Amino acid sequence: MSEDIKTMRNVALAGHGGAGKTTLAEAMLFKAGVTNRLGKVEEGNTVMDFQPEETKKQQSINTSFIKYTHNKHTITLMDTPGDQNFFSAAKTCFPVADSMAFVIDGVGGPSAMTEEAGACALENNLPGVVIVNKLDRERSDFDTCISACKSALKKKIVPICFPIGQEDNFKGLVNIVSGQAYEYDGEGKATRIDIPADMADEVALAKEEFVENIAELNDDLLEKYLEGEEITEDELKVTFRQGVLDAEFYPAICTSATKMIGIDIVFNFINDFMPSPLDRGDWTATDANGEEVIVSPDPEAEFCGFVFATIVDPYAGRLSLFRVISGTLGKEGNILNVTKDSKERFSQLLEIAGKEQKTITSALPGSIVAVAKLKDTLTGDTLTGGKEIQIPAPAPMPPVISFAISPKSKNDEDKIHEAIRKILEEDTGLQLKREEETKQTILSGRGLVHIETTADKILRKFNVAMEIATPKVAYRETFKKKIRVQGKHKKQSGGHGQFGDCWIILEPLPKGRGFEFVDKIVGGVIPKNYIPAVEAGVRESSTNGILAGFPCVDFRVTVDYGSYHSVDSSEMAFKTAGSIAFKNAAKDARAVLLEPIMKVSVKVPEDATGDIMGDMNSRRGRVLGMDSEDEKQIINALVPMSEILRYAPDLSSMTGGRGTFTMEFEHYDEVPGDLSKKIIERVNAEKEA
Ligand SMILES: Nc1nc2c(ncn2[C@@H]2O[C@H](COP(=O)(O)OP(=O)(O)OP(=O)(O)O)[C@@H](O)[C@H]2O)c(=O)[nH]1
Ligand SMILES: [Mg+2]
CATH class of the missing domain: 3.40.50.300 (P-loop containing nucleotide triphosphate hydrolases)
Structure with a gap:
């Protein structure tokens, strides 16, 4: 064996x-x-x-x-x-x-x-x-x-x-x-x-160099070489092989x-x-206590396998591809998925040959095999005969670009989510998330072509067509001016009327402070039990800013005066009053648009740094500093999200594919005036359409 x-x-x-x-x-x-x-x-x-x-x-x-x-x-x-x-x-x-x-x-x-x-x-x-x-x-x-x-x-x-x-x-x-x-x-x-005559010298020289290269790997050989002794082809081969293996x-x-x-x-x-x-040789696994355990390619040992790929078929189900690390696997059996703590059973052991799958009767350590229909097993999982050890799974590659996706037909909403969920099992380079604020489903991957190909695959495998668009940016609104206004709601209709009246001060807060509400009512001009309603009215209105309907942030509202009616006032009426007060204030408090700023870290070969920095400027980016790491330069910068959504292909063309980058949200910052006007016009036009 x-x-x-x-x-x-x-x-x-x-x-x-x-x-x-x-x-x-x-x-x-x-x-x-x-x-x-x-x-x-x-x-x-x-x-x-x-x-x-x-x-x-x-x-x-x-x-x-x-x-x-x-x-x-x-x-x-x-x-x-x-x-x-x-x-x-x-x-x-x-x-x-x-x-x-x-x-x-x-x-x-x-x-x-x-x-x-x-x-x-x-x-x-x-x-x-x-x-x-x-x-x-x-x-x-x-x-x-x-x-x-x-x-x-x-x-x-x-x-x-x-x-x-x-x-x-x-x-x-x-x-x-x-x-x-x-x-x-x-x-x-x-x-x-025969060796062509014009190559003879070159070949002799190359052989000499080859022997020298190999001799350097082994002291005995090196001695022979230096003494000018003959090194046999067998000796060379053995050391050469060791050199290759090492x-x-x-x-x-x-x-x-x-x-x-x-x-x-x-x-x-x-x-x-x-x-x-x-x-x-041996692989290293970890046991339940996180201690290292050696797993040997021994056919007599207990079975251990590592799942490195998953193929999803809409009809046949899931196919899990794994390498047998240890032990001999039979043609059917019960196994433990240690990662998911799930008992699995397979009834056919398969070998993959291009698009075909052949049943086989056993698999030795080192074999690349597959089994179908495991219920909980996904890429990165460890399968064993029962022993609780896990082979560490490499982290998936982080996505570099995101797109908003939606089904072409409204009726396919559920179907597309199900399809993508299955494709995610197969492709660990993809990530899916829901942006509540923009109400978009975001699929992130390695490039536009990756996402487009995923769409093709989903159409073929699950018969759902999907649209791909640049994701919307989650803008915010805030205020630059302090202002005091009244919000009064009075309605007389048949029996009970509605009455609520409040005065509020709206003022800007520093970046990142969100929303604060302060109650400064004295003398019960608004009864205590109606104050939360005023706050609720302000809060609700502020989720829909006056510029383009984005949520408002970084401001404080203080309610300091008002009046009420013993019969017509209600929580509802004060909530409406709060909402009116906020809208009145927002109109004159110099509202401005904020945009998400990303902290971007770009790693490129040295000769591309000039281009990258110039490009950062044209994206309204601010370079924070540079670092170097294994012969590459790292450029750290703050860049507005809207300017970096399609960075991946641009970086690739600037660096011949030798650049990588990561980015994460850093903070919100004001959008420059002229650009802000354009965005507001565009968003409002989109809403009307
Ligand atoms: N003339 C010539 N053409 C070749 C040779 N090898 C591959 N090609 C051609 O190069 C093109 C790309 O070959 P592929 O085998 O698809 O390359 P690949 O490395 O598998 O590419 P990816 O799958 O994208 O990673 C094809 O049109 C091949 O016919 C070669 O030795 N000589
Ligand atoms: Mg290929």
Whole structure:
């Protein structure tokens, strides 16, 4: 059994959108005989991009899984999405991979999302390999990519092969370690050739460097190397493998996925040098007391699994994807969801292969499997045979942009909420909340495209169409002038009349003080029991300010005089009087509009700081200061919310996708006069419409 785990590999293909991860996966599946033709992303016939939204966009949206076998090894490939809109679906899967293959666009090099993926590898302590792909394309360059990868992935890069021929003439490669050269026939078949004469020196030098790099990892080898003794290929391989497992460096391979060049090298590398679940070793869980517990990839131990993804089907229900960390899981059984403290039962153990699911009879540690219809289980949960331990779940990626959503048809109000609730189970990169004040439902995510794709998914899966709009800003109103006014309500109609009369002083309060009410009535000119009614009248009216109907804040109302009628006065009448008094006061108390100001923290590469600061000015922002953190600059600023609602795409274009930001509400501040006028006109016009 441990032999089966030893030959198991879980490899995540990671990197920037469009680098060729899905295409490379298709080439590997074709070469491994899993498929009988080479799937193409543009033709929408790949095994990995099978969802309708993926074929429509010709890019991956979710992580797909499939197994292939090669030379008695069983490899689960995880094809993750590289686009930042869908990166959350990649990030949740990285922790259950044992290694990462960074697929690099040989033309564009490692872009922003490659850096993000690189950071995930470091965070999860995963070994990696760099696959420079698309080397058949015009303006591709292996060497440039290798040096760029070093800084993008923050790791030493050690090439183990060199391309033969460039761009259209890329036809094969030299394996630096074995010193052998190969040419490919376009279908992945390699034929041994002589090393091209003009490459001989370069290859010899690279081999020398390679040996030196590896020798440095082991004292015995280093001694031999320095003494000029011969180091055998076996010795090199053992130390090289250890170097890969310890992530001392990332080896680099050159490929063309479409021309199927280098696929065999990728296969052999994964088998020979990438870690098995046994190499990955123990996981750390916590017990009920928060103490650390070691969970070993031991097939005889009690079962423990970590749920890293959930797929929701409107008919078949929920599918929970998890990695078996420890123990052997049978084809059916009872398990404990420790996170939710819920007993679960499954009657079928499944293996995912692209869009298909196959039933299997057992799963060893390291296996990526799925079960359907668990009642309480969601992404991030720990499942066990009964032991109360939990694998720490990574925090979901924080959303960066919010939109107001609503059903296209009013009748779908309930249906859309139900649909979104289900989609949230599947996509931890989304967040939903209700803004009571603006009466809007806000869906937040990684970008506009993320939200639009979610809308597409909801339409397909749940048959509800939704509208997406920029959220409304929750403005406020306040007052700049102190004023004393009367509010009198007198009505004579048939029997009982209504009478209430109060004098109030309305005055501004400092920022953030909200609303205060003071009773200064003397001599019982308004009876005690009617005072709360006056306050209620003021309070109610002030939720609907006179400028544009926004709630009024930061003011004090003092009631200091009034009169009453022994028969006609009532609580109702004094409430109305309070309300009239407030409205009279608001008219002349120089009402002004307030807007929410956000504290924004933007993290960007140094060379983008100038642009960011300039842009902050144009957004009426105020830069508070700068900081630096791992080679990036952090700019802290206060910016009006209305100016930053669509910041995510702008930041992305200013920084080539290398910027991130967080924001939180800080305080309310006055809107400048001319702008205030425009907002008031717009809001009032919207209300009339
Ligand atoms: N010429 C050439 N084109 C390639 C190669 N690999 C991929 N492509 C093309 O590049 C485009 C993007 O490839 P994908 O495989 O979808 O890229 P991806 O990395 O999966 O992208 P995301 O799913 O968005 O993360 C497709 O049109 C592929 O045909 C290659 O080696 N050579
Ligand atoms: Mg893809």
